[in-house]
Amino acid sequence: MRPVRTAARALLASIFVVDGIRTLNQPETRADAVRPLTDRVTPLLERTDPRLPTDPLTLVRVKAAADVVAGLALATGRFTRPAAAVLAAGLIPHTLTEKGDRDNLLRNLGLLGGLLLAAVDTEGRPSLHYRTSHAIDRSQRTMRRAVRTARREAKIAAASAVAARRLPG
Incomplete structure (x- = not known):
């Protein structure tokens, strides 16, 4: 082309x-x-x-x-x-x-x-608008994933703390 x-x-x-x-x-x-x-x-x-x-x-x-x-x-x-x-x-x-x-x-x-x-004509390459909107979408997905991971880790840490308090000694 x-x-x-x-x-x-x-x-x-x-x-x-x-x-x-x-x-x-x-x-x-x-x-x-x-x-x-x-x-x-x-x-x-x-x-x-x-x-x-x-x-x-x-x-x-x-x-x-x-x-x-x-x-x-x-x-x-x-x-x-x-x-x-x-x-x-x-x-x-x-x-x-x-x-x-x-x-x-x-x-x-x-x-x-x-x-x-x-x-x-963008010569088959994505336009600047397309690239920026998709970069924003990717960063938002990454942020949501990080928040979910942090919540899961916090729950695990809280559960570990409760379990550690029950242990003797």
Whole structure:
């Protein structure tokens, strides 16, 4: 399963790396397309943190750089779950600003589905939540067993003490 998983991640990431590099080389074309969305989001960004960039060209460059870095991380198998989550989060505004036909929308939805699968893929290993909940269950069972053993030993010790008092001498 590992070679299939590796190939699938590389194929999924390739479109984001190529598109991110293309956008970094010519950000102006994409900046014009995202301007309506950035005009609506700019007041929110300025209220959140005035240091955040609000210029469409800068935002396009930041998203393109994030796509390249996250795409390379996904393709190389490093930080795959966070990388897939970053790419999925960036795909949503990209889909909203893209002026395309139904085919582009379906392509982006397919990519989003693949990214969501990659974001939750634990590569056959138990997730952190599973491991912690089972560790807690094991420790609780061990504690209950220790308490039962201590009670049993205390009963035996009490019975031994009563028996010892009855002995002469």
